[in-house]
Each structure stands twice: as C-alpha cells, then as structure tokens.
Amino acid sequence: MLPLPKKYFLTAASCEGETELTAFDRALLEAGVGNTNLLRVSSILPPGCEYEPGLIIPPGSLLPIAYGTITSCEPGARIAAAVAVGIKKDSFGVIMEYKGYCGQAEAEEMVTKMCEEAFRVRGLELDEIKLASTEHLVEKIGCAFAAVPLWY
Numbered sequence: 001m002l003p004l005p006k007k008y009f010l011t012a013a014s015c016e017g018e019t020e021l022t023a024f025d026r027a028l029l030e031a032g033v034g035n036t037n038l039l040r041v042s043s044i045l046p047p048g049c050e051y052e053p054g055l056i057i058p059p060g061s062l063l064p065i066a067y068g069t070i071t072s073c074e075p076g077a078r079i080a081a082a083v084a085v086g087i088k089k090d091s092f093g094v095i096m097e098y099k100g101y102c103g104q105a106e107a108e109e110m111v112t113k114m115c116e117e118a119f120r121v122r123g124l125e126l127d128e129i130k131l132a133s134t135e136h137l138v139e140k141i142g143c144a145f146a147a148v149p150l151w152y
Contacts, residue, residue: 004046005064005150009055010083012146014136020071023143027069031145035059041066041150043118045085045093051130055151067147068097072138081146082107082133086115089127094118095148104135107146 013030017023028034036057041064057063068081081099096114098107108131119126136142 003152005049005152007052007055007151008045008049008085008148009051009053010085010130010132010148012081012083012132012134014079014134014142014144016139016142018141020073020141020143023071023141024069024145027143027145031147033057033063033065033147033149036061036063038067039064043095045087045095045148046150047092049093049150055149057149057151064150065147066095066097067145068099069143069145070099070101071141071143072101073141075138075140077101077138077142078103078135079138079142079144080104080107080133080135081144082111082131083146083148084111084115085130085148086119086126087128087130088119088124091124094122097146099144099146104133107135108133
C-alpha cells in the first residue's frame with residue numbers, strides 16, 4: 001500500500017517547443033516538476049494534506065500529480081490550463097483540472113464551478129478554493145500545463 005501524501009502545492013506554466021513533447025517538457029520544467037516521473041492521479045486531496053508552496057521534489061521521484069494540459073500546433077491559438085483544490089477543513093479535498101482553447105479567466109471559472117459542484121454532490125461544505133492557471137498564445141507549438149503535485 002502506498003503512503004498518503006502529506007503535502008501539496010499548485011503550479012502552472014506555459015511554453016513553446018520544437019515538438020509537442022518538448023513543449024510539454026518545457027512547461028513541466030517551468031512548473032517545477034520536469035525532473036520527476038509523473039504518476040497521474042484523479043481528484044482527491046488526502047485529509048490533513050498541508051499546502052506547501054515552493055516545495056522542491058527530488059529529481060527522479062515518482063510524483064503523484066493531478067493535472068490538466070493542452071498542446072497546440074495552431075499558430076495564434078489561445079490555450080489555457082487550470083487546477084483548483086476545494087478544501088473542507090478537517091476533511092479531504094477535491095482537485096479539479098481544466099484545459100481548453102480559451103483564456104486564463106475562462107479556465108479559472110470552469111475549475112471553480114467544477115469544485116463547487118464536486119462538493120455539492122458530496123454534501124460537503126466548501127471552505128476554500130486554491131487556484132493555479134496559465135494561458136498561452138501559440139507561436140508555433142505551445143503547451144499550457146497546470147497541476148497539483150502531492151508529496152510525502
């Protein structure tokens with residue numbers, strides 16, 4: 001059984017690259033998670049998990065992470081990614097991710113609404129929402145990435 005993560009942070013970054021994969025890689029590097037091995041997880045923040053901005057993850061680590069990402073090869077396209085963490089004090093939280101051909105404000109609005117709905121359907125009171133988002137105007141090949149890394 002894997003241990004429950006004890007810490008988390010939110011991050012978002014956008015970059016260009018020469019290929020779709022290198023645009024994604026550069027966005028990961030800018031977001032501070034590019035030298036880790038991402039283990040994509042779904043939407044639950046463990047109870048008692050503490051927010052720790054600026055947390056440094058050791059290179060090569062297996063990193064549980066919820067994220068939204070979009071890559072585009074369409075010059076002039078506006079792309080965005082956002083994450084939100086809905087928090088209920090003394091309980092677990094819910095993570096929502098969004099990505100699309102839109103601006104940062106629209107992406108933030110979408111993840112906020114998604115968090116509110118997730119709490120409503122669970123019958124939980126939402127105490128706080130934390131957000132991270134980015135948008136990018138594609139020059140050649142661009143990527144927008146937003147994430148909630150979880151750590152021990």
